[in-house]
Amino acid sequence: MDETFAESGVTLKFGIVLAxxxxxxxxxxxxxDNLRTMWLxxxxxxxxxxxCYWTYDTxxxxxxxxxAQGEDGVIIGAIFSDADTPPVTDSNKFGIRFNDGAMLEYDRQTHTLSVTGVSKVIVEASTTIVLKAGSKVTIDSPEAQFTGRLQVDGLLTYLGGLEGGGGDGSKFTGRVDVDGDVHATGSIIDVAGNSNNHSHT
Known part of the structure; x- marks a missing residue:
């Protein structure tokens, strides 16, 4: 007959990580008496x-x-204590807090996923990354850079001005309405020819 848990001599212990x-x-x-275990x-x-990997802290x-001999065993997990208390008191929150201040947190009551306290975020995929929101995506940054082609399928609106250069120039298909002056250092050509020096009588 197989031995029971008690007969096997296995015991539950609590301890402190030395290394x-x-x-x-x-x-x-x-x-x-502060017995030190082998590497477990x-x-x-x-x-x-x-x-899944995570190295424990001393x-x-x-x-x-x-x-029974205290020579072999397994560490089943880290536990909170009076010295190391949970970082939150709200039972609706799941989180991982790092000692450098970074935190990953999900609040199931507000349906909010937050990543805070990091200095750099890298998301890399071999084919496609899809960002989808029901109403709006906001990028709040002093500067944004796209290194490849950029396609906008909807209306493109800009409020702080538009500047560009390089490549083979710009091309627009369709009607262009300008509310204000147009300044060109070169020629303006329409189907009737050069129009930047003609006059009306």
């Missing part, structure tokens, strides 16, 4: 075809399972 490396950590156990594996959601409070 860590990707996938493993060594733990100090305060309730056993950390349990992660996925470790084979898809991989001093982090963790829970672990150890065998």
């Amino acid at each position: 860590s490396k990707p996938g493993f950590a060594r733990i100090s156990l305060p309730d056993t 594996p950390i349990a992660y959601p996925k470790t084979q075809d898809d991989e 001093g982090e409070h963790v829970a672990l399972l150890l065998d």
